[in-house]
Amino acid sequence: MLSGSTLNVEAGRVVTIKLDSGKTYLATxxxxxxxxxxxxxxxxxxxxxxxxxxxxxVSDLANQTANSTHSFKAAGDNSSIAISxxxxxxxxxxxxxxxxxxxxxxxxxxxxxxxxxxxxxxKTYGATVGIAGHWTVSVPPADLxxxxxxxxxxxxxxxxxxxxxxxxxxxxxxxxxxxxxxTIDTPFTDGILNLQESGKxxxxxxTSGIHGAQTVTITLGGKVYNAVVDAQGHWQVSVPVSDLHGxxxxxxxxxxxxxxxxxxxxxxxxxxxxxxxxxxLSIAVFAGDxxxxxxxxxxxxxxxxxxxxxxxxxxxxxxxxxxxxxxTVGADGRWSVSVPVAxxxxxxxxxxxITATLTDSAxxxxxSSHNFVVKxxxxxxxxxxxxxxxxxxxxxxxxxxxxxxxTTNAETGSTITVTLNGQTYTTHVLSNGSWSLxxxxxxxxxxxDGIANGNVSVTDLAGQTVNGKxxxxxxxxxxxxxxxxxxxxxxxxxxVAESNGTLNIHGTTTNVSAGSSVTVKLNGKSYQATVDxxxxxxxxxxxx
Numbered sequence: 001m002l003s004g005s006t007l008n009v010e011a012g013r014v015v016t017i018k019l020d021s022g023k024t025y026l027a028t029x030x031x032x033x034x035x036x037x038x039x040x041x042x043x044x045x046x047x048x049x050x051x052x053x054x055x056x057x058v059s060d061l062a063n064q065t066a067n068s069t070h071s072f073k074a075a076g077d078n079s080s081i082a083i084s085x086x087x088x089x090x091x092x093x094x095x096x097x098x099x100x101x102x103x104x105x106x107x108x109x110x111x112x113x114x115x116x117x118x119x120x121x122x123k124t125y126g127a128t129v130g131i132a133g134h135w136t137v138s139v140p141p142a143d144l145x146x147x148x149x150x151x152x153x154x155x156x157x158x159x160x161x162x163x164x165x166x167x168x169x170x171x172x173x174x175x176x177x178x179x180x181x182x183t184i185d186t187p188f189t190d191g192i193l194n195l196q197e198s199g200k201x202x203x204x205x206x207t208s209g210i211h212g213a214q215t216v217t218i219t220l221g222g223k224v225y226n227a228v229v230d231a232q233g234h235w236q237v238s239v240p241v242s243d244l245h246g247x248x249x250x251x252x253x254x255x256x257x258x259x260x261x262x263x264x265x266x267x268x269x270x271x272x273x274x275x276x277x278x279x280x281l282s283i284a285v286f287a288g289d290x291x292x293x294x295x296x297x298x299x300x301x302x303x304x305x306x307x308x309x310x311x312x313x314x315x316x317x318x319x320x321x322x323x324x325x326x327x328t329v330g331a332d333g334r335w336s337v338s339v340p341v342a343x344x345x346x347x348x349x350x351x352x353x354i355t356a357t358l359t360d361s362a363x364x365x366x367x368s369s370h371n372f373v374v375k376x377x378x379x380x381x382x383x384x385x386x387x388x389x390x391x392x393x394x395x396x397x398x399x400x401x402x403x404x405x406x407t408t409n410a411e412t413g414s415t416i417t418v419t420l421n422g423q424t425y426t427t428h429v430l431s432n433g434s435w436s437l438x439x440x441x442x443x444x445x446x447x448x449d450g451i452a453n454g455n456v457s458v459t460d461l462a463g464q465t466v467n468g469k470x471x472x473x474x475x476x477x478x479x480x481x482x483x484x485x486x487x488x489x490x491x492x493x494x495x496v497a498e499s500n501g502t503l504n505i506h507g508t509t510t511n512v513s514a515g516s517s518v519t520v521k522l523n524g525k526s527y528q529a530t531v532d533x534x535x536x537x538x539x540x541x542x543x544x
Contacts, residue, residue, distance in 0.1 A: 003036035006058055006066075015058045021047060029058065079109030079160035081116070083170035086154070090173055091262035097144040097176045103154060104136035105168075111161045119155040120172075121147055129158065147174045173262065180258035180266035181209030182216060182235075187254075187272040194362040195276040198244040205236040208258040209266060219255040221247050247274045275362035280308045281316070283356050283370035292352075293462035294376040297344050303327075304336035305368070307358055319355045321347055329358070347374045375462035379410035381435075383456055383470035388485060392452070394476040395484030395508045395535075397444040402492045404436035411461045420454040421447055429458070436492070447474045481511040483518065483537075504539040 002017060006029050015027040015035045023043050027035040035058075052072055059065045083105040087096050103118055107129050116127040116135045125137040135158075152174055157167035184206035188197050208216050208229050216227040216235040223243060227235040235258075253271040283305040287296050303318050307329045316327040316335050320343070327337040352372055359365045383405040387396050403418060407429050414429040418437060427437040452474050459465040475482075485507040489498050505520055509531050518529040518537040527540035 006033045009060050019054045079166045081107045081158050081166050081168050083156050086172050092174045093262040093264045094176045101139040107133040109160050116158045149177045175262035179264045182256045182258040183207045184256050191272045192362045193274045195364045198276045202239045208233045215259045217257045278364045278366045279311050279358050279360045281358045281366045281368045282306050286372045290372040291462040292374045293464045297376050301339050302336050306333050309333040317357045377409040379458045379460045380408045381458040381468050382406050386472040391473040393482035395482045395510050397476050400438050400440050407433045410458050415459045417457045449474050483509045506539045509535045
């Protein structure tokens, strides 16, 4: 503070003070003629050691000016005290607070043996300056325990050889109470990593119990991940798909470690389950043969299958024709559900699919499909006129004859069964729905004259059987002449290849004189043949 007085100068006039360093300061004349001004220490410390001066001037209301010059000497003072870094990083951790804390420093321009006073948290500690200017004090753990978290000032002061008191301050950051206490949110929402989740990057998150910009590490599956901590202490880390795929099945442990800037550390350990294996699921044959026929469609049917026995108690969602049914997996892995007649009735003739879905505890799902056929149209069977005209004569009975017919709603390979005169014959339906079989002459010759009645049935691939009847006349009395036509083209079927050549037609007669004329009519045309001595009539033909 620089002050002075004036005489015959009105109050309120301005006093101008100019240092030879070039700095100018202004003061105001008080009612008693005094004035004063504060010179900043920075301006004074910048003065070189040696003689200096300043000029004071003031003007009254009549613009009369008075000046005064004053000399002074700036004495050099290089004394100082410094405080070294405390606790190696100026942070006091909880572990460090359990031991005495050394605070040390150095002095310049201070005599050895001088007393240093250190002030911390309202308490003073004394030290003695050594020969090299070093000093140190020890703060006991009991005093450290009283320090609150946050920044606190350490003040060190000493009196130099010239009697000047020099001091300095140093900041110590205390973190001994609000320690890291990390938490982790339930990994993967439910603590289980399933197959679907392992196919995309997963985020683990939690809180650190500390402020942001600190360090959180997660040790998982033999790898260490560094998390990002926000200003509120929340952390998160991303685990890439490649690492997720490397996790073994079963329980996997992890550790979350949080460390603050003071070196305080907190840890938690835990585990989660890895289950990336989809459950096994299969659907058994439906309706016995995967064909639902008309009869079966009128009875409730069971859909069944198997699953992993470990999925006992889990529900299998079964879907048929847009409707859902629930089945429960048993202790042996088997499951089944009944489909009522009301739901079977709308199923149309043709292909259908059963779909079953099973989801395990980890959320892994397996869907299995099984196809079946609805065959609810009954087949039909007809028998064509036998022996050409519905009458089996003597000559025809001496030659194997073809019995044939047609079917509807019968798949290729369906079975045709014919019973005639105690004999049973079988054949299969062809791709065009027709069928044929050969009755040997030995069986024909046993037929008595009159009406022969036979039974015919067709059984389709769905197991549906429809029965029919047929009949024809038997007239094998040798007292009457007869004529027979032999099997044409080997099977009574004219193929494309055969149609490109000459079609030969021949036969036999009984009780017909040799030389008799035989007329054969085909497609509106007539052909002639002559009976030979054996009753046979030779080939007549037409170029097709």
